[in-house]
Amino acid sequence: MRFITIICVILFTFGLCACNGNTTTPITIQDAWARPAIMDDGAHSDDSGMEMDTNGPISAAFMVIRNRTDSPDRLLSAESTAASVLEIHLTEMKDNVMTMRQVEGGLEIPSNGQVELKPGSYHIMLIDVQQDLKVGDKIPLTLTFENAGEVKVEAEVKNP
Numbered sequence: 001m002r003f004i005t006i007i008c009v010i011l012f013t014f015g016l017c018a019c020n021g022n023t024t025t026p027i028t029i030q031d032a033w034a035r036p037a038i039m040d041d042g043a044h045s046d047d048s049g050m051e052m053d054t055n056g057p058i059s060a061a062f063m064v065i066r067n068r069t070d071s072p073d074r075l076l077s078a079e080s081t082a083a084s085v086l087e088i089h090l091t092e093m094k095d096n097v098m099t100m101r102q103v104e105g106g107l108e109i110p111s112n113g114q115v116e117l118k119p120g121s122y123h124i125m126l127i128d129v130q131q132d133l134k135v136g137d138k139i140p141l142t143l144t145f146e147n148a149g150e151v152k153v154e155a156e157v158k159n160p
Helices: 002-018
Strands: 027-034 058-067 073-079 083-094 097-102 107-109 113-117 122-129 138-145 149-157
Touching (some): 027 138, 058 083, 058 107, 058 149
Antiparallel strands (some): 027 058, 058 113, 073 107, 073 138, 138 149
């Protein structure tokens, strides 16, 4: 009986070690979605309504990025087959004027924290969209982080 108790304690201890956070995904993505985009030759605007000089339609992707580690990480880039160019952007109000700019050097995700990419704030700009993005479609995104590496996610196309 004592032998069985010792074996159970050892197995329980190994079980706790296995759950020690080493098996936890360091970066998680929640609620990923993107705006619709239709292929045409007309003018294109971003999520703030500002006109943009692009080769094709544009869209934007939004999500919540959670960092489950004790160290900050940084979203460096994004890729997708849905668009030729993806850039991390920030839309903000400056002197009563809505501005949008590319985020240089990536977007920091704080340790044990999160950053929400949402309309009127941080977002991933999809430039020169390669096909119609209709409500209900799903587009693949590969996000590259400084520490966590590549994280793949699907964003559902929907209206805000």
